[in-house]
Amino acid sequence: MGITKSDLFSKKQNEIAAMAKAIGHPARIAILQYLAKTNTCICGDLVEELGLAQATISQHLKELKTAGLIQGSIEGASVCYCIHPGNWKKFREQFAGFFSDVNIQGGCC
Amino acid sequence: MGITKSDLFSKKQNEIAAMAKAIGHPARIAILQYLAKTNTCICGDLVEELGLAQATISQHLKELKTAGLIQGSIEGASVCYCIHPGNWKKFREQFAGFFSDVNIQGGCC
DNA sequence: GTTTTATATCGTAATATTGCGATAAATAAT
DNA sequence: ATTATTTATCGCAATATTACGATATAAAAC
Numbered sequence A, B: 001m002g003i004t005k006s007d008l009f010s011k012k013q014n015e016i017a018a019m020a021k022a023i024g025h026p027a028r029i030a031i032l033q034y035l036a037k038t039n040t041c042i043c044g045d046l047v048e049e050l051g052l053a054q055a056t057i058s059q060h061l062k063e064l065k066t067a068g069l070i071q072g073s074i075e076g077a078s079v080c081y082c083i084h085p086g087n088w089k090k091f092r093e094q095f096a097g098f099f100s101d102v103n104i105q106g107g108c109c
Numbered sequence C: 001g002t003t004t005t006a007t008a009t010c011g012t013a014a015t016a017t018t019g020c021g022a023t024a025a026a027t028a029a030t
Numbered sequence D: 001a002t003t004a005t006t007t008a009t010c011g012c013a014a015t016a017t018t019a020c021g022a023t024a025t026a027a028a029a030c
Helices: A011-022 A026-038 A043-050 A052-066 A085-101 B011-022 B025-038 B043-050 B052-067 B085-099
Strands: A069-073 A078-083 B069-077 B078-083
Touching: A011 A052, A011 B011, A011 B025, A026 A043, A026 A052, A026 A069, A026 B011, A043 A052, A043 A078, A052 A069, A085 B011, A085 B085, B011 B052, B011 B085, B025 B043, B025 B052, B025 B069, B025 B078, B043 B052, B043 B078, B043 B085, B052 B069
Parallel strands: none
Antiparallel strands: A069 A078, B069 B078
């Protein structure tokens, strides 16, 4: 149906999946890498940088903001977007945790 | 349109996004955690474990297999699925790399 | 005050994902 | 041989995502 049965899974499982989904698009990866590089950014740069329409970039920025990965503050007529340091760390730890919780012993097959 | 403009992004950006997408669903997180715990697994267990229909589980397993995160070998009438150790490591490293490539200095706003 | 600049939001189209019943295919059990 | 058991695949419906033009909004520049 296209609707995820979130209630079947634990809070943590839904959380990890949501985090993964947030970075599950190359445009959002590119945005994050660009924000990381410049450390101060306005959306206009991204439109040139990525080659997507302004509306599309804005939409991706919104998703990253909702996920908590970036934050934006109004700077005159522009908006200054940057990475949210605290949540970035949370993401890193969440993924690191997920991938190391699993101790793989050779596999079964 | 629902179609991602992959050609606008680097190979690596597309790769990271695809990896994230693969684990961007709680059912797939749950499957991976379960596989990691049991280390030997058949799909039947997952149907009971997760509460999703067999067809749905099979579909998620296929996606995980396509992403390279799991592997399956035919074991009589069943299929033994398990984590693909090498690729698991690759995923871990890819995410760790992505999150630490970014050195956050306080943020800009 | 009008015009430009920067960003967000709305509406819409195209495509993707999620989920499941039904059915197929292949082995195991009887 | 026939009947379970196990998994994959097909077909479909519901919903989500991606993308963009058009438009709104708000500050800056003139």
